[in-house]
Amino acid sequence: xxxLAKFTIGIFLTLGIAWLAFxxxxxxxxxxxxxxxxxxxxxxxxxxxxxxxPVDLSGLAKQGAEEYASLGCVTCHTQQVRREETGFDVExxxxxxxxxxxxxxxxxxxxxxxxRIGPDLANLGLREYSDEWLHQHLFEPQSMxxxxxxxxxxxxxxxxxxxxxxxxxxSSGLDEDNTRYIRPSIRADRLVAYLQSLKQxxxxxxxxxxxxxxxxxxxxxxxxxxxxIASTSVPTWLQQQMEAGKEVYMKAAAGGGMCFTCHQxxxxxxxxxxxxxxxxxxxxGDKERLIKISMYGLxxxxxxxxxxxxxxxxxxxIPPGSLTDDQIANVLTYIRNDWGNSASAVSxxxxxxxxxxxxxxAPMQMFTAAELTPAE
Amino acid sequence: MTTDSPDxxxxxxxxxxxxxxxxxxxxxxxxxxxxxxxxxxxxxxPFFLSSCEYLTYGKIKxxxxxxxxxxxxxNAIFAVSLWILARxxxxxxxxxxxxxxxxxxxxxxxxxxxxxxxxxxMSGHEMLEMPTEVxxxxxxxxxxxxxxxxxxxxxxxxxxxxxxxxxxxxxLLWFPALFLxxxxxxxxxxxxGTLQTVLSMWYGxxxxxxxxxxxxxxxxxxxxxxxxxxxxxxxxxxIFGFWCIAALAxxxxxxxxxGGPVPMWIPAIGTVMSIAMVFPIAVASTNFHATAFLxxxxxxxxxxLRFVIFGTLSYTVSSYIGVVFSLPAVAKITQFxxxxxxxxxxxxxxxxxMIIFGAVYFAxxxxxxxxIPIAAKSFHFWTSTLGVxxxxxxxxxxxxTHGVLAGQPSLEWSSAVIGSIQPYFLITKIAFVILAFxxxxxxxxVWRVIFPNPLRLLAEGKKEVSA
Numbered sequence: 001x002x003x004l005a006k007f008t009i010g011i012f013l014t015l016g017i018a019w020l021a022f023x024x025x026x027x028x029x030x031x032x033x034x035x036x037x038x039x040x041x042x043x044x045x046x047x048x049x050x051x052x053x054p055v056d057l058s059g060l061a062k063q064g065a066e067e068y069a070s071l072g073c074v075t076c077h078t079q080q081v082r083r084e085e086t087g088f089d090v091e092x093x094x095x096x097x098x099x100x101x102x103x104x105x106x107x108x109x110x111x112x113x114x115x116r117i118g119p120d121l122a123n124l125g126l127r128e129y130s131d132e133w134l135h136q137h138l139f140e141p142q143s144m145x146x147x148x149x150x151x152x153x154x155x156x157x158x159x160x161x162x163x164x165x166x167x168x169x170x171s172s173g174l175d176e177d178n179t180r181y182i183r184p185s186i187r188a189d190r191l192v193a194y195l196q197s198l199k200q201x202x203x204x205x206x207x208x209x210x211x212x213x214x215x216x217x218x219x220x221x222x223x224x225x226x227x228x229i230a231s232t233s234v235p236t237w238l239q240q241q242m243e244a245g246k247e248v249y250m251k252a253a254a255g256g257g258m259c260f261t262c263h264q265x266x267x268x269x270x271x272x273x274x275x276x277x278x279x280x281x282x283x284x285g286d287k288e289r290l291i292k293i294s295m296y297g298l299x300x301x302x303x304x305x306x307x308x309x310x311x312x313x314x315x316x317x318i319p320p321g322s323l324t325d326d327q328i329a330n331v332l333t334y335i336r337n338d339w340g341n342s343a344s345a346v347s348x349x350x351x352x353x354x355x356x357x358x359x360x361x362a363p364m365q366m367f368t369a370a371e372l373t374p375a376e
Numbered sequence: 377m378t379t380d381s382p383d384x385x386x387x388x389x390x391x392x393x394x395x396x397x398x399x400x401x402x403x404x405x406x407x408x409x410x411x412x413x414x415x416x417x418x419x420x421x422p423f424f425l426s427s428c429e430y431l432t433y434g435k436i437k438x439x440x441x442x443x444x445x446x447x448x449x450x451n452a453i454f455a456v457s458l459w460i461l462a463r464x465x466x467x468x469x470x471x472x473x474x475x476x477x478x479x480x481x482x483x484x485x486x487x488x489x490x491x492x493x494x495x496x497x498m499s500g501h502e503m504l505e506m507p508t509e510v511x512x513x514x515x516x517x518x519x520x521x522x523x524x525x526x527x528x529x530x531x532x533x534x535x536x537x538x539x540x541x542x543x544x545x546x547x548l549l550w551f552p553a554l555f556l557x558x559x560x561x562x563x564x565x566x567x568x569g570t571l572q573t574v575l576s577m578w579y580g581x582x583x584x585x586x587x588x589x590x591x592x593x594x595x596x597x598x599x600x601x602x603x604x605x606x607x608x609x610x611x612x613x614x615i616f617g618f619w620c621i622a623a624l625a626x627x628x629x630x631x632x633x634x635g636g637p638v639p640m641w642i643p644a645i646g647t648v649m650s651i652a653m654v655f656p657i658a659v660a661s662t663n664f665h666a667t668a669f670l671x672x673x674x675x676x677x678x679x680x681l682r683f684v685i686f687g688t689l690s691y692t693v694s695s696y697i698g699v700v701f702s703l704p705a706v707a708k709i710t711q712f713x714x715x716x717x718x719x720x721x722x723x724x725x726x727x728x729x730m731i732i733f734g735a736v737y738f739a740x741x742x743x744x745x746x747x748i749p750i751a752a753k754s755f756h757f758w759t760s761t762l763g764v765x766x767x768x769x770x771x772x773x774x775x776x777t778h779g780v781l782a783g784q785p786s787l788e789w790s791s792a793v794i795g796s797i798q799p800y801f802l803i804t805k806i807a808f809v810i811l812a813f814x815x816x817x818x819x820x821x822v823w824r825v826i827f828p829n830p831l832r833l834l835a836e837g838k839k840e841v842s843a
Contacts, residue, residue: 147794
């Protein structure tokens with residue numbers, strides 16, 4: 001310890017061994033990873049003419065990655081789906097499988113991140129948001145998700161007084177008069193191209209899509225439920241509509257309604273957070289209100305069976321607000337007739353009528369309970 | 377005519393350098409406090425300063441960490457290390473001109489680096505976000521300072537070295553090694569894919585463990601015996617503690633990659649080594665606290681020592697908590713949550729900064745010959761304590777809530793999960809205001825001693841003459 005040279009060698013040795021492992025060793029192990037086909041032939045060779053994954057980003061998206069890095073998005077957003085045994089990421093719907101090193105080999109800046117004040121973005125491109133939705137969100141996140149903490153980026157947009165048809169309409173959820181028109185700058189376009197390119201939607205030899213076991217449990221429940229429906233000898237057309245509606249209710253992927261994540265598969269909701277649908281005066285009551293909520297969502301305080309809830313229901317559907325007239329009719333018929341509920345079915349024509357009556361309303365503009373309750 | 381004691385001569389030789397580094401450190405501390413407030417305010421109100429592109433949350437947060445670690449941390453390390461090494465070597469500080477010159481370069485490099493971050497030239501590597509253009513200036517100025525620190529050490533009167541010297545010298549030497557490794561792997565011979573993340577994570581965490589931590593431990597090993605006038609209890613353990621940190625810390629830091637897209641052995645080794653870290657933590661804790669509690673009354677009466685013991689207690693507690701949070705079962709919940717903020721602030725505020733405050737309050741009167749009013753120091757101590765505890769509790773409880781709620785896939789992300797931890801963001805904002813206030817008091821205390829009002833000096837001089 002008294003000889004400076006020996007001391008220096010000692011402390012550099014301890015550091016150097018760790019360096020050998022994490023830098024030299026790790027590079028030796030997987031520094032030469034290259035894109036690969038989704039699966040290999042049985043003898044381990046690469047199939048001829050197979051597409052290789054991951055694919056390189058478009059030029060615009062690559063520039064968008066630079067914008068993403070320079071604005072510091074990585075401070076709040078990760079881009080990694082953890083393995084099932086180490087996290088809940090796949091269950092949360094943030095990816096079809098865990099991320100593996102090969103997913104990142106073509107990226108110039110690897111922005112894994114280590115903090116999630118915002119959601120993980122590794123598969124943002126799979127959530128089927130429209131470009132317009134992303135622009136609206138970047139301009140003012142709170143106009144799309146009122147509770148968002150994401151800071152607005154108005155400096156990426158020009159606000160337009162006399163809108164052209166391609167300009168994007170933004171209305172803040174709280175104030176209806178506050179409708180503005182924005183024109184994305186090239187930087188905003190790059191960023192959106194990058195965000196849309198974020199997807200790990202391919203399998204690799206080392207990793208397959210995760211089968212979520214809870215889905216299987218749901219299937220078994222479904223069988224039981226179906227027998228109940230059948231035993232009460234409802235007409236076939238109603239049974240078909242309810243089955244289609246249940247699919248919308250339970251589906252947590254594109255084209256689904258994902259209703260069960262809040263209202264629960266048993267329609268009981270979560271006490272204090274999400275109101276029940278079973279026995280609900282809202283569900284069994286006026287159809288028009290239900291249809292409006294199914295198109296535009298609902299926010300703020302609502303009184304269900306005498307209990308007050310205060311939460312945000314984004315426009316149902318993946319992507320939000322995307323349910324078709326048929327789907328809305330089916331899912332509403334389903335929730336009005338399962339779990340002991342019994343009320344008249346909803347038809348696609350009724351939904352279409354309500355939709356045309358709301359033509360002037362901005363897309364995604366959520367209703368409030370007060371708006372839906374007729375003045376006395 | 378009386379001859380000055382050797383300590384007086386050494387202190388005088390260190391005066392310029394110590395004053396320079398300390399006053400710059402103070403300015404960086406206030407800069408970081410301002411950034412911390414803006415970042416915290418943005419989390420409670422996303423529209424706060426949102427139209428200004430230079431101040432996005434992502435940039436401000438990163439700028440704060442860099443200003444704190446390199447600005448405040450770096451300058452404070454230079455000031456305290458040079459003085460302690462000079463005192464222990466019984467050698468004068470030489471090359472003051474070059475030290476100040478290098479210090480100016482270091483500070484300019486960080487200034488431009490932070491401006492670069494705010495202007496959108498962030499590199500995206502953890503704790504190396506400053507644009508690469510300023511890296512050479514940082515490295516060169518750092519090497520000049522380290523070289524002159526080694527010169528002091530080489531001219532020491534006593535060949536035998538003791539614990540504070542090991543820790544401080546090791547920290548001074550580790551930093552450029554880490555910096556070069558990161559520079560080489562990230563920019564010169566750029567690693568592909570997630571190798572970048574492994575390296576930048578390793579660098580960022582090692583910076584805390586192998587640079588800030590050893591300097592603070594070294595200062596504690598120096599100050600506790602110096603104030604109490606007794607030797608460190610079970611001192612023979614110190615060498616074991618030192619080599620444990622040297623051997624284990626560089627391995628343990630990578631456990632943060634648990635579950636991520638890297639080979640599984642990397643976080644696994646990190647976890648095992650984190651658990652092994654209980655040995656050096658126990659050693660330091662035993663050395664400090666066994667000594668301090670022999671004479672706890674004196675610890676309480678001496679303000680510098682009160683700061684130091686707060687820091688060492690904080691080190692012990694936080695390190696044990698860190699071990700628990702590295703266990704995979706716990707990491708599954710706490711990973712990616714604001715517990716990360718707890719760890720960072722615990723290290724840099726609760727431990728490192730508190731010990732540095734103590735060291736400064738101990739050294740400054742000896743170096744300048746002017747006392748800091750006890751009320752001002754005491755006010756600083758209590759506001760820092762309150763601010764730090766409030767901040768850490770908010771991040772700890774908020775982080776656990778964050779993790780538990782995030783683990784329930786049925787809860788909607790922004791309204792249910794993040795919405796539930798918003799009250800804690802408000803508490804951290806209040807804590808950062810208290811801390812900013814407390815640090816302002818510290819800096820004013822220090823500046824008033826370093827740059828005294830000339831009129832007051834004159835008056836004091838007259839008094840002395842008449843006496």
